[in-house]
Amino acid sequence: MSRTIPVKAEHDYEIVIGCQWRDELISVLSNYRRAVVVVSESMGQRVSFPVAHELEIQIVNIPDGEDGKSAENLEKLWKAFGDFGLTRSDVVVAIGGGATTDIAGFAAATWLRGISWIAIPTTLAGMVDAAIGGKTGMNSEFGKNLIGAFHSPHRVLIDLSWLDTLSDRDFSAGMAEVIKCGFISDAEILNSIEGKNLLSLRSDRGLTEELIGRAAMIKADVVVEDFRESFAREVLNYGHTMGHAIELHSNYSLRHGEAVSIGMVFIAELAHLKGLLSTENVERHRKILSDLGLPVSYPQSAFPELLPLLFRDKKTRGRMLRFIAISDGGEVVRLESVAESEILAAYERVGS
Numbered sequence: 001m002s003r004t005i006p007v008k009a010e011h012d013y014e015i016v017i018g019c020q021w022r023d024e025l026i027s028v029l030s031n032y033r034r035a036v037v038v039v040s041e042s043m044g045q046r047v048s049f050p051v052a053h054e055l056e057i058q059i060v061n062i063p064d065g066e067d068g069k070s071a072e073n074l075e076k077l078w079k080a081f082g083d084f085g086l087t088r089s090d091v092v093v094a095i096g097g098g099a100t101t102d103i104a105g106f107a108a109a110t111w112l113r114g115i116s117w118i119a120i121p122t123t124l125a126g127m128v129d130a131a132i133g134g135k136t137g138m139n140s141e142f143g144k145n146l147i148g149a150f151h152s153p154h155r156v157l158i159d160l161s162w163l164d165t166l167s168d169r170d171f172s173a174g175m176a177e178v179i180k181c182g183f184i185s186d187a188e189i190l191n192s193i194e195g196k197n198l199l200s201l202r203s204d205r206g207l208t209e210e211l212i213g214r215a216a217m218i219k220a221d222v223v224v225e226d227f228r229e230s231f232a233r234e235v236l237n238y239g240h241t242m243g244h245a246i247e248l249h250s251n252y253s254l255r256h257g258e259a260v261s262i263g264m265v266f267i268a269e270l271a272h273l274k275g276l277l278s279t280e281n282v283e284r285h286r287k288i289l290s291d292l293g294l295p296v297s298y299p300q301s302a303f304p305e306l307l308p309l310l311f312r313d314k315k316t317r318g319r320m321l322r323f324i325a326i327s328d329g330g331e332v333v334r335l336e337s338v339a340e341s342e343i344l345a346a347y348e349r350v351g352s
């Protein structure tokens with residue numbers, strides 16, 4: 001049985017969790033005459049479905065992962081849309097990880113100033129984060145995701161069977177965002193995964209679906225409140241300020257979720273130094289994350305290079321560094337104007 005989460009953004013849409021993507025897609029496509037299906041290369045051979053005679057479909061493959069999020073691939077998509085004669089009343093379908101849904105969503109955002117698109121995320125990170133919330137974009141010489149648009153999908157179809165082939169590493173990376181939701185908003189997420197390891201969690205489809213639903217609900221709620229990312233949406237940034245710096249410093253050899261995992265331990269340590277979080281709760285961060293195979297430390301020697309990268313974070317306001325932290329009571333707190341000495345002290349507890 002699938003369940004739906006309604007999202008109110010620039011238009012209302014639904015996230016359908018636990019569905020069979022083919023069945024849902026066929027039913028959604030009955031509202032359209034033409035569809036371009038953008039699929040990442042490795043998912044390509046898994047994408048076939050019967051379509052009604054009246055529906056014209058074009059399938060376009062793009063490279064997997066970050067390679068697909070380039071200007072070159074955006075142009076490839078525009079060309080496919082143009083050659084196919086995609087009009088305002090047609091639709092784009094994106095099937096793949098977060099990188100694929102980001103670029104396909106951006107292509108849909110820019111074609112005819114925005115046409116409908118449907119997201120079918122195939123990674124855990126895509127299901128709980130990238131495909132929800134309406135942020136679309138691409139990478140460029142200026143940085144990752146700096147070019148983009150807010151353009152919500154018209155439906156998000158989450159079919160857990162995609163996860164069967166996902167690597168442990170990518171599953172864990174997606175779990176980092178789920179755990180983040182647990183810390184900022186839903187203690188039940190943490191209670192239900194505490195004591196589990198990656199194997200026991202992956203083999204529990206019911207729990208995985210429950211966790212995806214809870215995390216997607218949190219993101220959807222925040223998006224409803226704050227579509228264009230001013231204050232409320234900042235809570236989703238828990239662990240991300242240091243996480244983004246580490247991700248960049250690692251030259252993207254770390255997955256986003258892995259860097260965020262280290263970033264969450266860092267912010268927990270900072271909150272501890274500020275008297276907000278007990279040692280037990282800091283250790284709880286470490287244990288839950290490492291039990292699921294996520295990294296919780298980063299080289300100590302990297303600190304001098306990480307500091308300037310912290311200031312490059314998109315959420316930083318001028319020279320003011322601020323962090324989203326939590327307290328023992330589960331309250332989300334904004335830490336403003338944190339001194340460099342405090343950042344160093346917290347980092348020393350994360351540094352290896």
Ligand SMILES: NC(=O)c1ccc[n+]([C@@H]2O[C@H](COP(=O)([O-])OP(=O)(O)OC[C@H]3O[C@@H](n4cnc5c(N)ncnc54)[C@H](O)[C@@H]3O)[C@@H](O)[C@H]2O)c1
Pocket residue numbers: 040042043064065066069096097098099100102122123124125126129130131132133134135136145162163164165166167170173256
């Ligand atoms: N728009 C947003 O709000 C938002 C939020 C978070 C992340 N993102 C973006 O999402 C991207 C990261 O997403 P991701 O973690 O899904 O990474 P990804 O799209 O790069 O996919 C990771 C890897 O998993 C493979 N893969 C995908 N589905 C698979 C499956 N079912 N089985 C086996 N392998 C599979 C891909 O080929 C790729 O190699 C980044 O580009 C990030 O910027 C966007």
